[in-house]
Amino acid sequence: xxxxxxxxxxxxxxxxxxxxxxxxxxxxxxxxxxxxxxxxxxxxxxxxxxxxxxxxxxxxxxxxxxxxxxxxxxxxxxxxxxxxxxxxxxxxxxxxxxxxxxxxxxxxxxxxxxxxxxxxxxxx
Amino acid sequence: xxxxxxxxxxxxxxxxxxxxxxxxxxxxxxxxxxxxxxxxxxxxxxxxxxxxxxxxxxxxxxxxxxxxxxxxxxxxxxxxxxxxxxxxxxxxxxxxxxxxxxxxxxxxxxxxxxxxxxxxxxxxxxxxxxxxxxxxxxxxxxxxxxxxxxxxxxxxxxxxxxxxxxxxxxxxx
Numbered sequence: 001x002x003x004x005x006x007x008x009x010x011x012x013x014x015x016x017x018x019x020x021x022x023x024x025x026x027x028x029x030x031x032x033x034x035x036x037x038x039x040x041x042x043x044x045x046x047x048x049x050x051x052x053x054x055x056x057x058x059x060x061x062x063x064x065x066x067x068x069x070x071x072x073x074x075x076x077x078x079x080x081x082x083x084x085x086x087x088x089x090x091x092x093x094x095x096x097x098x099x100x101x102x103x104x105x106x107x108x109x110x111x112x113x114x115x116x117x118x119x120x121x122x123x124x
Numbered sequence: 125x126x127x128x129x130x131x132x133x134x135x136x137x138x139x140x141x142x143x144x145x146x147x148x149x150x151x152x153x154x155x156x157x158x159x160x161x162x163x164x165x166x167x168x169x170x171x172x173x174x175x176x177x178x179x180x181x182x183x184x185x186x187x188x189x190x191x192x193x194x195x196x197x198x199x200x201x202x203x204x205x206x207x208x209x210x211x212x213x214x215x216x217x218x219x220x221x222x223x224x225x226x227x228x229x230x231x232x233x234x235x236x237x238x239x240x241x242x243x244x245x246x247x248x249x250x251x252x253x254x255x256x257x258x259x260x261x262x263x264x265x266x267x268x269x270x271x272x273x274x275x276x277x278x279x280x281x282x283x284x285x286x287x288x289x290x291x292x293x294x295x296x297x
Contacts, residue, residue, distance in 0.1 A: 003287035006270055012284040013274040027277070035243065037194045040134045041125050045239045049286060055279035064277035067247045069141065070185070 019061070029063045029084035031055075031108065034077060036070025042077035043096065050100035051080070055108070063108055076119050082107050093119035125197050127235020128158060128225060133243055134194045135162060135221060140248050142166025142219065148254045149244070151237065155260065157207070158234070160223040168215040177211055198223060204230040238289035241266065246276045246285055259296040266292070 003009050033039070033048045052065055063084070073079050076093030080103060083089040090113055092103060099117055106112045125131050132151065139147045144166030152159040169177065176182040178199050183192030199209045207224035225231050237257065245253045245268055255266040266289075274281050 003284050004291045006288075009284060009288045010270055012281060013271050016274040016278055016281045019275065019278070030277070035133075035137065035247065037134050037192075037197070040130050041197075045130070045133060045236065045243055048243060048282075049239060052279045052282045052286065056283045061278055061280055063279070065279050065282055066277055067243065069137070 027062055027064045029082070029108070030066055031063060031103075032066045032068050032081040032083075034069070034071050034073070034079040034081075035067040036074075036077075038070055038074035039077045039079065044078040046097050047078040047080065047095050047100045050097035051104060054101040054104040058104060058109055060104070060108060073119060079119065084108065084111065088121050089123060090118060091120040092117045125201070125232070127233050128160075128201075128231075129235030129237045129240040131194075131198045131201065131232075132160060132162075132237070133240040135198055136240075136244050137247065138194065139164035139166050139219070140244075140251055142168070144218065144251060146252045146254070147244075148256075149241075150256045152256075152258045153234065153260070156227055158223075158225045158227070158231075160221070160225075162221045163218065164220075165218040168217050168219055169211075169213040170215045174211065174213055178209075201225065201230075201232055238293045239286065241289045242282070242286040245271065246282045249276050257292070257296070262296050264292045264296065
């Protein structure tokens, strides 16, 4: 997908509005990227982009991607929290672009928790 | 912070946290310098706190952490280049930040501005952004009005916004 001008961006917006009005507005989960000073300096922007890119590649649009501030886990930034359905939230640390794509492919798609980069389970 | 774009992303989020409804962001780049202006209509900063914004051990988020490094980092990097950071504010009205960095050996690289802009405009559905980016005499403007109402948590929408800024930046160069 290449967005070259404002018209194309507006078209994406219209499509998104249509989806919002339909049943698709119900999300089955969320992925939260920590975007505080600590996260940004550790590369959270690239993490966010990798997550969005991989989710688009996998045609996932029923999981919300949300940015948050500092969650108090500055030492393991970039951090990503994944919560699918009623499951307990899972927080991953040191999430670079490669790990971000793995989180989407393994956790968001298949429901497998990635133990080696797991920092915490449950709400902060 | 490795790049100026990282600083802008970090500092502009202060406006979001200040519950601003509208944030205007100017990023002007010339042969010799960068000028950044961020103007918001958020909660503002009272006089007492304004004198502490560059103190790294001052934060209004004490429950989460004990430091507030965003502005001190930017000030340090700006002053290393011979530039400055000015913050003025009126409580209940808003805050204006102006920063200048001169292009010299100690100046950080400009970095991924397209990613910064895309991340900012998708960071909160409650904030309306106006962005003006110039590289010498070439400029582009963005207003959140064009994406108003869109689902900013949707991966395809966020991706589209990243792609949009990518093409805008490409056209400048």
